Amino acid sequence: MGSEERKIPYLLDFYPLQEEEYTRIHPFYKHLKEGRLTTTKCGVCGEILWQPRVVCPHCNAEEMDWVDLPKEGEIHAFTAVLAGAPKGMEDEVPFVVGIVKLRGTDISVLARIDDAEYADLKIGQAVKMRVKMLDDGRAWFRFTPVDAG
Numbered sequence: 001m002g003s004e005e006r007k008i009p010y011l012l013d014f015y016p017l018q019e020e021e022y023t024r025i026h027p028f029y030k031h032l033k034e035g036r037l038t039t040t041k042c043g044v045c046g047e048i049l050w051q052p053r054v055v056c057p058h059c060n061a062e063e064m065d066w067v068d069l070p071k072e073g074e075i076h077a078f079t080a081v082l083a084g085a086p087k088g089m090e091d092e093v094p095f096v097v098g099i100v101k102l103r104g105t106d107i108s109v110l111a112r113i114d115d116a117e118y119a120d121l122k123i124g125q126a127v128k129m130r131v132k133m134l135d136d137g138r139a140w141f142r143f144t145p146v147d148a149g
């Protein structure tokens with residue numbers, strides 16, 4: 001992706017630059033484009049870290065392995081964004097943002113919940129990850145209710 005393809009100034013852009021030249025967690029985005037939700041696991045103390053890290057906050061090691069995370073979980077908390085959306089998302093208001101506890105883990109991730117109205121959601125609602133591809137080739141993750149298909 002060249003910078004000329006970005007429509008929003010970098011500092012206002014919700015989505016991070018994802019290529020190897022910009023970030024040391026570039027494998028996260030490569031995996032995401034493959035449909036995988038991954039993170040880093042410390043190669044020394046074994047802690048699974050979220051978000052992906054390049055240094056372990058527990059033991060300061062820099063040896064990291066990439067591990068797959070469950071792509072399904074339950075909504076732990078959620079809210080509706082009615083105003084003040086990030087640049088590029090203004091036309092999508094209102095939308096739902098939630099904290100999703102990934103199934104079988106202690107990991108909670110913050111993400112948009114698509115294909116659902118705020119009033120229709122409940123705490124504990126089962127959701128699954130889906131990859132949101134941007135026009136410029138970048139990828140991000142969102143969740144959608146399992147019963148929404």
Ligand SMILES: [Zn+2]
Pocket residue numbers: 042043044045046047056057058059060061
């Ligand atoms: Zn560690």
